[in-house]
Amino acid sequence: MVMAKRLPYRESLVSQIHRGSFSQGSWIGEMQQASDKSVIISEILDPRTKNLLSMSKISDYVLSNELVSMALAMVAEDRQINDVLEELFAEEGNEMHIRQADLYLHETEELSFFEVLLRARQRREVVIGYRLANAEKAVINPPAKSEKRRWSLEDVFLVIAEKE
Known part of the structure; x- marks a missing residue:
């Protein structure tokens, strides 16, 4: 149970x-x-059910048919994306992780996103975004990558890395 x-x-x-x-x-x-x-995540097959869920304030669900459609559309647009999707969704290989900021920086450092990328690269990881400690949403592929900022150890980074 x-x-x-x-x-x-x-x-x-x-x-x-x-x-x-x-x-x-x-x-x-x-x-x-x-x-x-507890959090229960449902798989929704019919997109019309998504409207019912939005009225009931339930936000934890997976619309699997929509995910498959989006993946097919990306592959149809650029066949090379298939290799990336295969790597991310295969049982073996790389996957997405959320990592604490202290893996890449110290509390008093001011670093640009590019510098964080370089530190992650030394760990054989690829940083694709971050979520600041006081923010609700993550920033994926940030536009101002060379802008230095003071990061908090409470911030997290979204990375693509090998399975642990």
Whole structure:
């Protein structure tokens, strides 16, 4: 059961079971607490369902048919993109990661995005964007790559790297 793995006090519940002090009420409470912290991501096949989800404020879903259509459109436009997509979506090979800023810089440094790219390259990684600590959205392929900035250790970088 997936929810059982997410229980915050699973180890303490196991020890309570062995002592015989486990009650039905505490089990239900723990499941509700785990449910509040769980994220369920649905696969949507019909694009019309996307409109229903937007009305219900659900944002965690994958529209798999749309992803396939977009990939086919990219390959139709430029056949060389197929090699990139194959590398990213194959079971082996590189994949996208979110990395903490402290892998590439120190708190007091002022670096441009290009300099961060060079440091990531030494780790055999390719930085494609970043998300600042106080921002909600990531910046992919930033326009001002040579502009120096003071990064925070709370910032994260989006990288393409080998599987860990």
